[in-house]
Amino acid sequence: MWTETATSYYTNDPNEIAAFFQQMGIGQNNGDPQDKEKKDQKKEEKTKDKEKDQVPWWQRKVGDPKDHEITQKDIDEFWADNQNLAAIMGLVGLLTPVPGDEFGFAFYSGKGAKEAAKASGMKVLSDTKAAERLAKLTANMEYKYGSASWTMWGRLSKALANMVPKGSEIKVFLTEEAKNNMQSIWNVWERPTLEARNVKITIIPVK
Amino acid sequence: MSTDELLKQIIPLAKYEYREGFSNHKIVDTLNEIERADIESKLINLLQSSKEVDNLIVDTLAYMKSKNSLVTLKSLIKKQLPVIETLSIACAIYEIDNDESMIDLAIKNFEKITDNYTIMASFYYLFKFNNDRLDNIIKKFLNHEDYLVSYNAKRFIDLRTSQINKD
Numbered sequence: 001m002w003t004e005t006a007t008s009y010y011t012n013d014p015n016e017i018a019a020f021f022q023q024m025g026i027g028q029n030n031g032d033p034q035d036k037e038k039k040d041q042k043k044e045e046k047t048k049d050k051e052k053d054q055v056p057w058w059q060r061k062v063g064d065p066k067d068h069e070i071t072q073k074d075i076d077e078f079w080a081d082n083q084n085l086a087a088i089m090g091l092v093g094l095l096t097p098v099p100g101d102e103f104g105f106a107f108y109s110g111k112g113a114k115e116a117a118k119a120s121g122m123k124v125l126s127d128t129k130a131a132e133r134l135a136k137l138t139a140n141m142e143y144k145y146g147s148a149s150w151t152m153w154g155r156l157s158k159a160l161a162n163m164v165p166k167g168s169e170i171k172v173f174l175t176e177e178a179k180n181n182m183q184s185i186w187n188v189w190e191r192p193t194l195e196a197r198n199v200k201i202t203i204i205p206v207k
Numbered sequence: 208m209s210t211d212e213l214l215k216q217i218i219p220l221a222k223y224e225y226r227e228g229f230s231n232h233k234i235v236d237t238l239n240e241i242e243r244a245d246i247e248s249k250l251i252n253l254l255q256s257s258k259e260v261d262n263l264i265v266d267t268l269a270y271m272k273s274k275n276s277l278v279t280l281k282s283l284i285k286k287q288l289p290v291i292e293t294l295s296i297a298c299a300i301y302e303i304d305n306d307e308s309m310i311d312l313a314i315k316n317f318e319k320i321t322d323n324y325t326i327m328a329s330f331y332y333l334f335k336f337n338n339d340r341l342d343n344i345i346k347k348f349l350n351h352e353d354y355l356v357s358y359n360a361k362r363f364i365d366l367r368t369s370q371i372n373k374d
Contacts, residue, residue: 109228135223142221144262146291146328153223154324158355178228182331182363185227192358 106204107161107194109186110175113206117173120204130156145183154189161193169200176205210245213238217246218253218263231267243271251276260288262295269299269335277304290316291325294332301336310338317344323353334363342367 106122108114117124125131134156141149164170178184194201217234219225238246247268254264254276260283268276277300284296293316301309313336320326326348333341348360 111229113228114224138223142259142261143223143226144221145295145331146262146325147289149223150328151324153227175228177230177233181228181230182334182366183328187362188327188359189355192355192362196354196358 106171107190108173109184110178113173113175116206154185157185158189158193161190164199166197171202171204173204173206214249247273251279254279260292265295265299269302272303290320298332298335323356327356327359330359330363
């Protein structure tokens with residue numbers, strides 16, 4: 001029971017004391033501003049994690065080391081998402097035939113080969129949304145022969161090569177060293193896939 | 208050009224845009240004696256200090272036939288590493304030192320591989336040994352159900368045949 005004195009209220013009842021503190025929002029550690037801050041921080045992290053689960057990895061903001069973490073779920077999502085032709089190509093009309101039974105798309109390998117292909121007006125793997133996403137996915141992975149990153153780029157390149165119509169013609173921009181490189185994605189993944197589709201390959205040497 | 212700058216050209220960043228289709232043989236071939244010794248020592252230091260084994264460094268030391276790297280390579284091979292890295296180190300030790308025990312080690316490690324992508328990538332190192340036992344392993348995959356695996360096995364076997372015919 002509250003007792004009014006000249007300057008303050010007074011009570012001995014522990015329940016009333018607890019009710020008072022609860023009402024003021026300072027009961028059960030709420031009174032310590034640092035604790036409140038920690039609680040708010042935890043709440044924010046939980047919301048962030050929840051949001052993170054809902055946002056595809058390629059749309060996540062990058063900055064925090066946690067944002068770079070790639071889980072098996074991310075990888076599975078990537079392949080599931082990129083099974084769709086439109087998603088892989090990313091650009092409208094990327095494989096639209098142009099006169100001469102060629103395609104506005106080229107393969108490339110080696111230093112300066114991408115630039116050479118683009119300078120001649122061709123679209124390349126890196127112009128696709130899938131490549132943009134894969135670049136983010138593998139941003140913190142080392143690209144070494146036989147590594148997970150190498151395999152993922154290889155799989156994407158193979159998927160792309162599989163979309164080139166059977167019996168058609170395609171250009172490949174190659175440096176001399178890439179042409180003879182037994183570890184290159186061109187030699188290991190792309191060329192075999194194109195050959196299986198009887199695609200006529202025209203090599204454009206890049207110096 | 209300083210050797211640090213040369214090193215950056217020999218071992219570019221391990222990123223798709225720098226490493227795809229890349230080979231450093233031409234640059235290594237142009238090094239003079241002093242540069243070569245300096246680069247060799249820097250590569251060994253890199254190998255010792257890195258958390259992960261970069262097989263481009265290992266392959267480069269093998270290409271340079273770096274005897275000075277053997278101690279480091281032999282200590283690395285004892286570690287628990289991804290199979291492809293163990294194969295690259297075993298192959299480098301074999302190429303530099305002709306250590307026949309590396310053949311058995313390569314076979315033992317190759318047998319551990321369960322996925323087709325790693326099998327496919329491993330052919331490169333098995334081929335580099337230039338040894339019949341390892342070539343015969345590649346031959347077993349010539350009719351593999353996965354087209355890419357069989358194609359890559361054929362690619363190396365054809366290359367060996369053309370090498371033999373050339374000799």
